Amino acid sequence: MSSPVEREPLLRVEGLTKAFGGIRAVDELNLAVAAGELRCLIGPNGAGKSTLFSLLSGIHQPDAGRIVFKGEDITELSPFRRVRKGICLKFQTTRIYRGLMVGENLTIARGKVRGTNGRLEWALGVLGLAGETARPAGELSHSHQQWLEICLALATEPELLLLDEPTAGMTPEETALTADFVIKLSGQGVTILVVEHDMAFVRHIARGVTVLHYGRVFADGTLEEIEANHEVRRIYLGEQ
Amino acid sequence: MRGPLGIFSRVGGRQDLGRGAAFWVAFAIVALGLVAFPLFGSAFYLSNLANFFVYVPMGLGLCLLWGYGGILSFGQASFFGISGYVYGIVAQNLSLTPGASLLGVAAAILATVIVAALFGYFVFYGQVSAWIIPLLTLVLSLILETFMAQTAGYQWRIGHVLLGGYNGMTGIPSIQVGPLEFGGASIALYLLTVIAMLLGYLGLRLLVNSHFGYVVVGVRDDVERTRMLGYNVARMQVTVFALAAGLAGLSGVLYVSWGNYINPSSMGLYAATLPVIWTAVGGRSSLIAVTLSTVALKWLADSLAVRGGEYAFLIMGALLLATMLFFPAGIVVSLNRLWRRARRQAP
């Protein structure tokens, strides 16, 4: 019985469907993500990327389909239980506790986990937040707020990290720094799904890419394959 | 490890006004003054002050719930009333048993917490929007007041204690520990209310500066974010709701020990809004501000009653509206901010 378990991907999504106001934002979507993968999700506006994330993290309940994580069906699980299972989300619009200090933000995020979290310390150092613990989070620069939110997510020690537009509003330098950080994080064994519009970021990461269109997986492959795909260029890249 | 992620869980932590030596010296002086007051205060002033202090735990509970937890509730008076009635039923039925009144206190607060947890379960696990909770807690007050008001007559009795309907429950014994009776105008009750107030304040201050307290604040600031950090937000809210109710229950027990009487109007519409006024006017984000405003506003209502009572409600309403318009954070909190700004600019 051991081999099928090993072949089981970390995350498997089957026939996932969710409609909002008459529009099927996610439409019978199938997806599998292997442990340790770093994958970018791209697609035009309204392709269902953020909805997929909200379904994976449990903010919304799907109308149909199921979500399997580490071999366990988590479709009915409430959001906080999914976090405890190891799925954590960084929201599209930055959501940190602006009124609290950076350190206090982290205190909340660390939960009942006591003792050192080496990865978090490392991340804080890399992202330039280590010296900022006594500053109100709302006073940080926009990109630092984005990074703080990633750190909050990391504090929960996730196995699968969902990053929704982590570089929105960043300068090219900051985008590059974020991309490097994400690659290093992936190198430490965290499975990461990134929704991103910024193709510079996607190229920098240069890993597997999944294209969503009208709530379905439209194409799947390496960056080169996707960029070579005519249909994708038409619906998505062509727009730029 | 405390280095850069320093844990802020100390009483003097950031989640309240009043940090630094000057505050704590002043706090100690006031506390000592209150404890020493029976040496020179008259029985009437003791009774009167005790009456003001009785309500402080209830106010602090709402401060925790609304100011720190972001949940506005008009239900504090309901829990105050439930506790008072349960205490009355237990303590009066067992009046011949030694220690009956302590059993009554325990039963009262326990009952309050259980009812609050049940109500909280329905409301918070349903994940209703924030505005529904104040309305539903108002409805809860109305249910309880309407129900208790029609319990006149013999068929409404528990053991040999009559619920008493609209006229209320009479003959409730004061809390008694050995020979010490915590009656209306006694030094013992006065000191008990002072201790309840001080311990309530310090305990909650410790709580809001603990990890739990920060998560409560996190829930207030961003429910979704906190849930996404792996917290069972609904359970957290029920806990805070029940804790606030327990504090209101403590006030309820002290109140019946003070007045030996309770009736349905102590859970009615007006009673339900008083804690909201205290909390809003003082400053809901600060425990010390709410403590001060609860005592000050009880005192104000009392003085207004003595001279020209017609204006009492009017002044309360005007105060509430003016606070919401000009000091939305509360008067004490706003004054503190002004003072700090002035001090920063002075040198």
Add this chain to the structure above:
Amino acid sequence: MTTDEKKFDVCVPTDAADASGTGGSSAGLTRRDLIKAAAVTGAGVLAAPALLRAQAAGGAASIKFGLLEDRSGNFAIFGLNKWHGTQLAIKEINDGWTLDGGVQGPGGPGVHAKVAAKPPTTNIKATVDNGGAPARDDTVWTEPAEYLLKSGDKGVLGRQIELLAPDPQSDNTQFQTLARRLILDDKVDVIMAGFASAEREAIRPIMDQNKMLYFYNNQYEGGVADKNTFCTGAVPEQQIVPVMQYMIKNFGPRIYTLAADYNFGQLSAAWTRAMAPLLNAEVIGEEFIPLSVSQFSSSIAKIQEAKPSWLMMYITGQNHSNFYPQANAAGLKFPMGSSINIAQGYEHRRFAPPALNRFHVTASYMEEIPTPRNKLFVKRWRAMFADEPYLAMEGHSAYVATHLYAKAVRLAGTTDKATVVKALESGLGVEAPAGWVFMDPATHHLSQYIRLARCDEKHNITFMTEWPHIEPWWTRRLGVNLARTAEYKQYIPDEDPFFKMFQKKKG
């Protein structure tokens, strides 16, 4: 036995102006100021006690008179009236006037009572059957128009009465706080307080803890047996039995009770249920209405279905009075009897006719009582409080209680509470504007002069029948004798085995 008043000459003032004029120029000024102050609501509140206090400061140490009546909040409409009644009585006492009356001894009214009728308590059924002879616009005996006598005393025992009247705002906790303030801080000699029974019950423990002399001046559900408490309002045996007897005789035996769902309504309904079989009648329907309800279409439909001979009304409060216009508009034309409405809340003045057509109430006082002495009383009241909308039953009770207290202090020769209680228990009576009343030593309740008023379609009041002397017999029947045995409780009908027989509840 010595009487306290009779040694003074009887001097009859011709009107209120003369009465205060004899008090000297300062008193006249005071009254004008009071009227002025009362006209501006609020200013009256602040100024009136201050003026009374200033006036009192001249003489010996004043008698401190604590009054807690609701001047704001839910019960303001009644509390203001009672506050005014007390103020008027205190002014009269301080100006040297008193009501006729004196000690009648523990056996009840004697020569001074001018009452021939037997107390209707020896045999309820016989009493009820005989009833009183209907007397239109008339009284049983003739009385002089003037009811005030010179007391020969400015104030009481040479001391002015100082009124301390903070406003408890219809709030029970305020009642408790202020009662403690009056007792412990102001050290008052007497407290008169409370409209709702809940307010009375809130402060009665405090009165008992401090052995404070307490007057409750309100019609209520009855049953209080408390050594320190004196009740001057009418109780069920004085109102419910007479009105039922009249209604059954004139309209028939099928009774439908509509009552407020709280102590007063439930206990009064229990009285009606228990008394109906004795009067050869039957309660065919009963409904209890929560105090917060103000829309009555379902109640009206149920009454129409039941087709009673008449309605027994124990609804109360501002929400409930909406019933009358609604029922009238729905074409409900049944006669109604009550012990409370119109005499207490003057619904006949507040609602446009004919909402209260065919309404009957037994009252210890109403502004419309057509006797010359009452007309004089109303005139004096309005001279002091020109804007008073109506002189209701409870305002009169407060007025009588204040005079009764002054008489008791004069008799006791001191304001010491235990002695004053003894004086009150000696069988003291006064001749009030409404008629003779007598403080029953055993129960600490007043015997009452009860009139049955009828409201017609133009909302004019006619007095159909009167019972000049009805004793508070119920708690005495249960063995209460406060003059002998001190008690501190309130009895409810369920504790009376007689009532237990009729204890079926609402269905």
Add this chain to the structure above:
Amino acid sequence: MNVPYIVSLAYQYADNLAFLLLAALGLMIILGVIDVINLAHGELIMLGAYTTTLAYHRAHLPLPACVLLSFIGVGAFGMLLERTVIRRFYRDKLGALVATWGISLLLSQGMLLFLGPSLIAVPLPEWTLSYAGYSFGGYRLLLFGASILVVLLAWWIFYRTKFGVRTRATMQNPAMAQALGVDTRRIYLYTFAAGSALAGLTGGLYAPTTTIVPLMGTTFVDVAFITVVVGGGANPILGALTSSALLASISAPLSSAFGTFLGRIGLLLTALVIIRFLPRGLSGYFQDLQRRRMAGARS
């Protein structure tokens, strides 16, 4: 069960429905559009009743003119409130709740000081209809008619006028509506005025049936709150209509069979149950249902 009894029950149902609908509609429109709970709504109803009563007795106007005056007068007062107070609390619903509670205390106690504890009521028009031993108040049937008329009017404004389109756009997405040139502040101002005017109308219409006292507002708002909680703010008109229809169908037979007290308790318990299973109220539920149906139809 005979026919007259059913007719009587239907009459009571209509009466209950009208009361709930008129008490709650204004409150719900304000909640739906501005996202603010006006705890002073009961006091606005009180102001309406006072306006009608004073106009009737002092200015000797005919009753319909008095009611119209209440509608306009309280609407104007609502505008004033919006300009001075409500405007500051658009994004702070709890703050608005507390501030409007302050207003409600000011209004009721101010009225007590200003005009005393009670006014003489307007005489209730004596139109009586009789049927098989029951008699029905004609004025109450008129109230029912008025409530239906008000709902139809509100519906027409909401769905058939330019103002309604803009209002609905503002409800859905204020920022977007603003970007499209809708003056959302003006929409909020007019909506609050309209909600207040409805309160004034309710007060005016019920003035002949109630005691005119400063604290009368509370007898309207307790049921209004329940209606609002059950109805939800997603679609005020549908919410008010369905919620009062449901609640009247619970309170009318319960009151008729077991008395008014159980009728009231039934209302309160219904609210608790509804809220547990439909947190966004009936109108939120219908909205979801509609969306799901549209989604189903499209695929």
